[in-house]
Amino acid sequence: METNITWLWLPTVLFAHAFAGFWLLKTLLLHDPQALSFCWRRRRPVSKSVLKARALQKANEAACAATADVVLHLPKGAGPKAPVIVEGIDQDAEDLDAASLDVEAVPSVDSLYEDVPVPQLAGNMRVEPLTLEWQRLGCSYRAATGTKVVLQDVYGRAAPGEMQALLGPSGAGKSTLMDILAQRKSVGTLSGVLLVGGRPVSRGFIRKTAYVPQDDNFVPTMTTMETMRFYAAIILPDSIGRAGRQQRVEEVLDAVGLGTHHKTLVGGVLPGGLMLRGLSGGERKRLSIAAGILAAPSVVYLDEPTSGLDSFAALTVMGYMKRMARSNGQIVIASIHQPRSAIWSMFDTVSLLSSGRLMYTGPRDGLVQWFASRGYNYDAGLHGVASDWALDLVAIGFHKPKRFYGHTITNKEQLFAASAAFVARYREAAGIKGEPQAPASAGSIAGLSGKLRGAMRRSSAGGSSRAAAAAAAAAAAAAAAGSAASLAPSGASSGSLSSASGGDQLEPAPAPLWATGWWSQYAACLGRELLAVTRNPADVAGRTLTFSWVALLMGLLYFNMPLDASSLRGRLNLLFNGLVFFCLMPYVSMSLYTADKKFYIADASAKLYRAHAYYAAKATATVPFQVLSALIFTFTVYGMAGLRPGAIHILQNGVVTSLLYVIAVQVLHCCAVLAPNQDAAFMLSIMWSTVQLLMSNFFITFNDLRFKWLSFLRWFSALYYAFEGLSRVEFGSAKFDCSGGVDPAGVTFLKQLMPNSKFLNLSAVTNALINPGPDCVADTDALLNYYQFLRPFKTTVAILLGYWGITHLLTYCAMVMVARRERR
Numbered sequence: 001m002e003t004n005i006t007w008l009w010l011p012t013v014l015f016a017h018a019f020a021g022f023w024l025l026k027t028l029l030l031h032d033p034q035a036l037s038f039c040w041r042r043r044r045p046v047s048k049s050v051l052k053a054r055a056l057q058k059a060n061e062a063a064c065a066a067t068a069d070v071v072l073h074l075p076k077g078a079g080p081k082a083p084v085i086v087e088g089i090d091q092d093a094e095d096l097d098a099a100s101l102d103v104e105a106v107p108s109v110d111s112l113y114e115d116v117p118v119p120q121l122a123g124n125m126r127v128e129p130l131t132l133e134w135q136r137l138g139c140s141y142r143a144a145t146g147t148k149v150v151l152q153d154v155y156g157r158a159a160p161g162e163m164q165a166l167l168g169p170s171g172a173g174k175s176t177l178m179d180i181l182a183q184r185k186s187v188g189t190l191s192g193v194l195l196v197g198g199r200p201v202s203r204g205f206i207r208k209t210a211y212v213p214q215d216d217n218f219v220p221t222m223t224t225m226e227t228m229r230f231y232a233a234i235i236l237p238d239s240i241g242r243a244g245r246q247q248r249v250e251e252v253l254d255a256v257g258l259g260t261h262h263k264t265l266v267g268g269v270l271p272g273g274l275m276l277r278g279l280s281g282g283e284r285k286r287l288s289i290a291a292g293i294l295a296a297p298s299v300v301y302l303d304e305p306t307s308g309l310d311s312f313a314a315l316t317v318m319g320y321m322k323r324m325a326r327s328n329g330q331i332v333i334a335s336i337h338q339p340r341s342a343i344w345s346m347f348d349t350v351s352l353l354s355s356g357r358l359m360y361t362g363p364r365d366g367l368v369q370w371f372a373s374r375g376y377n378y379d380a381g382l383h384g385v386a387s388d389w390a391l392d393l394v395a396i397g398f399h400k401p402k403r404f405y406g407h408t409i410t411n412k413e414q415l416f417a418a419s420a421a422f423v424a425r426y427r428e429a430a431g432i433k434g435e436p437q438a439p440a441s442a443g444s445i446a447g448l449s450g451k452l453r454g455a456m457r458r459s460s461a462g463g464s465s466r467a468a469a470a471a472a473a474a475a476a477a478a479a480a481a482g483s484a485a486s487l488a489p490s491g492a493s494s495g496s497l498s499s500a501s502g503g504d505q506l507e508p509a510p511a512p513l514w515a516t517g518w519w520s521q522y523a524a525c526l527g528r529e530l531l532a533v534t535r536n537p538a539d540v541a542g543r544t545l546t547f548s549w550v551a552l553l554m555g556l557l558y559f560n561m562p563l564d565a566s567s568l569r570g571r572l573n574l575l576f577n578g579l580v581f582f583c584l585m586p587y588v589s590m591s592l593y594t595a596d597k598k599f600y601i602a603d604a605s606a607k608l609y610r611a612h613a614y615y616a617a618k619a620t621a622t623v624p625f626q627v628l629s630a631l632i633f634t635f636t637v638y639g640m641a642g643l644r645p646g647a648i649h650i651l652q653n654g655v656v657t658s659l660l661y662v663i664a665v666q667v668l669h670c671c672a673v674l675a676p677n678q679d680a681a682f683m684l685s686i687m688w689s690t691v692q693l694l695m696s697n698f699f700i701t702f703n704d705l706r707f708k709w710l711s712f713l714r715w716f717s718a719l720y721y722a723f724e725g726l727s728r729v730e731f732g733s734a735k736f737d738c739s740g741g742v743d744p745a746g747v748t749f750l751k752q753l754m755p756n757s758k759f760l761n762l763s764a765v766t767n768a769l770i771n772p773g774p775d776c777v778a779d780t781d782a783l784l785n786y787y788q789f790l791r792p793f794k795t796t797v798a799i800l801l802g803y804w805g806i807t808h809l810l811t812y813c814a815m816v817m818v819a820r821r822e823r824r
């Protein structure tokens with residue numbers, strides 16, 4: 001007798017393959033739009049925006065090529081000291097390079113990049129020029145060996161239109177300082193004062209800043225345009241409107257030279273290890289910058305913007321930033337290693353750190369003068385670019401040949417003495433009274449903003465006046481440089497915002513913490529999640545196929561089970577095996593869950609969106625696909641094996657299996673968030689899975705437990721509840737025909753197992769077992785009683801729903817907690 005339900009499993013299998021094929025094809029076409037060109041040959045019209053972008057790109061390249069010419073075209077026979085003949089040099093660059101390179105000049109940024117467009121601000125967007133000032137900043141961590149001070153007594157200031165370099169050897173504290181300034185620091189004991197426009201920094205200040213990290217946080221399967229639209233939807237205010245957002249995105253992409261790459265995938269390594277071709281390293285960096293400047297921030301922090309770029313790409317990126325800062329009155333603070341001379345000349349001011357101490361802060365050309373006043377002399381012919389020399393000077397722990405370095409800093413004592421001298425000079429010139437900052441003690445680890453705000457309140461109570469702070473900083477910098485140079489950077493002061501960089505502080509307008517509402521954030525995150533899951537071949541498409549193929553295998557093994565008592569064991573085994581598969585299958589996606597965590601932490605540190613908006617979007621985007629996969633598996637196996645007929649039973653089976661699968665996914669996701677790394681996440685998950693299997697009541701019934709009290713573990717086994725639910729659906733109030741009797745092979749086995757049983761050897765007994773009669777009926781409620789599966793189906797579903805809800809709650813709390821703890 002045919003028991004398999006063809007109308008159920010065959011369409012399910014066909015649908016699964018068509019569904020997975022659809023997403024795979026879409027992904028293929030995204031990677032290679034010409035992949036199906038053998039099917040049709042049609043030239044796609046080039047859109048107006050792409051044509052415009054191509055023209056701009058050409059202009060950009062021409063400007064950059066001109067740069068290359070200027071720098072490379074030395075007069076014939078020119079030696080290292082021969083003058084370079086260029087036109088249009090900038091006075092600052094000339095001063096610097098005369099001193100540092102012993103060449104006449106490096107061309108000015110303005111002359112190099114005058115043709116490169118700086119994006120106009122869309123609609124009613126405007127940059128709010130702000131001054132930034134920090135005093136006595138400190139940071140320490142609790143370590144096994146005691147308190148580890150990584151930043152101490154750091155001062156500085158930045159004015160609108162200024163580009164400031166953060167220099168220092170590895171481990172000097174540059175990233176720590178930048179994290180504090182960008183309000184991203186969430187670990188460690190922090191101290192000091194951060195003033196914006198002379199006022200204590202407020203929560204909303206982060207909306208006026210952009211932090212461009214060294215490693216970006218883009219979804220590899222999204223195009224540049226989709227990526228920018230996501231950021232636009234999150235960080236541009238709702239009032240700009242859809243058209244305004246699109247205009248701004250196009251402008252910024254054009255400006256950073258990505259106007260012709262709207263449809264290029266970002267690319268990179270997908271969670272799971274698949275490598276996607278996409279943007280080059282330099283293009284990714286430009287995309288990071290584009291995302292950073294989208295909302296016209298007042299302050300842009302760049303964490304090592306040139307790392308990983310070739311020197312030409314580095315020059316292009318920094319040249320663009322310089323022009324943007326100057327044109328829009330934005331502050332750019334960039335941590336940087338070994339800038340080439342042309343890039344070094346772009347910086348207006350410098351902060352030099354070493355071992356967490358401030359070695360210098362002030363105008364770029366005051367750096368050499370300050371150290372010269374301390375007896376550390378710079379020889380341009382010998383030492384190269386001044387920044388390289390300064391880095392060498394403050395690096396300790398290495399052998400420094402005297403012939404090359406002359407008088408230099410070689411140990412901590414000398415380093416701390418030089419730092420103390422600079423800080424004392426700075427404080428004296430700024431009129432800052434009181435003791436210098438003591439090392440931040442290892443107190444409780446607090447969130448950055450709370451800690452800083454606390455510190456700022458104390459500072460305000462101390463009567464620090466805004467005007468005095470500004471004037472003091474300027475005076476200090478001038479004094480520190482030992483020259484008449486003012487803090488106002490030459491570039492900024494010559495620009496339209498010169499007044500802003502003088503003594504008057506620009507006060508910030510209050511800003512809300514979030515640029516957009518909950519729904520806008522939810523919609524943007526949902527769109528991004530959908531693109532991420534549907535375009536990753538290992539996600540939706542790969543999982544659908546895996547579910548379908550495993551189901552086909554399982555269905556073939558149990559194909560067409562007879563609808564009588566002889567199939568009872570097979571049915572029970574099949575139900576259990578299917579549930580085990582649902583518990584194990586989420587392991588294949590562990591890399592996706594750990595990648596999600598990394599993504600969220602990075603976005604949370606930039607305060608891009610509300611945690612609940614993100615979480616709700618993630619669940620909305622992923623749960624339907626999870627349920628679909630579970631149903632594809634269930635319907636295929638159910639139909640092929642021929643489980644209990646009836647639509648209601650099929651539906652109830654699907655509800656339970658889907659619930660178990662989403663629970664298993666959620667538990668593994670939670671483990672990935674809680675665990676410090678993927679290995680630990682696997683360990684946690686395996687502990688959970690072991691409890692699921694052992695406490696399912698299948699391998700060992702609770703009645704058979706040696707230590708009965710251990711049966712409390714069943715409350716943690718979602719597999720147990722699901723098994724109970726499925727058993728009730730399959731066997732509840734069912735009557736199975738048993739007229740076929742017990743399999744004769746089984747009876748023979750019993751006889752061999754118990755050779756002394758006289759009763760079994762009676763032929764009447766054997767016959768009764770093999771031929772129990774035509775009216776034999778097996779009441780499967782006895783089976784349910786044996787396993788103590790007595791709960792009503794609805795109760796089981798309610799318990800599974802509650803279990804799922806709790807796992808979501810745990811994951812959400814863990815995610816928020818982890819994001820608070822670690823930001824990088």
Ligand SMILES: Nc1ncnc2c1ncn2[C@@H]1O[C@H](COP(=O)(O)OP(=O)(O)OP(=O)(O)O)[C@@H](O)[C@H]1O
Nearest residue numbers: 141148150168169170171172173174175176177187
């Ligand atoms: N969470 C932490 N716990 C303990 N020490 C830390 C922590 N984060 C950073 N540090 C230490 O703080 C010091 C400064 O680190 P930071 O990353 O700011 O330096 P950096 O100048 O940016 O270095 P690099 O140029 O190599 O990136 C380093 O010694 C680093 O080991």
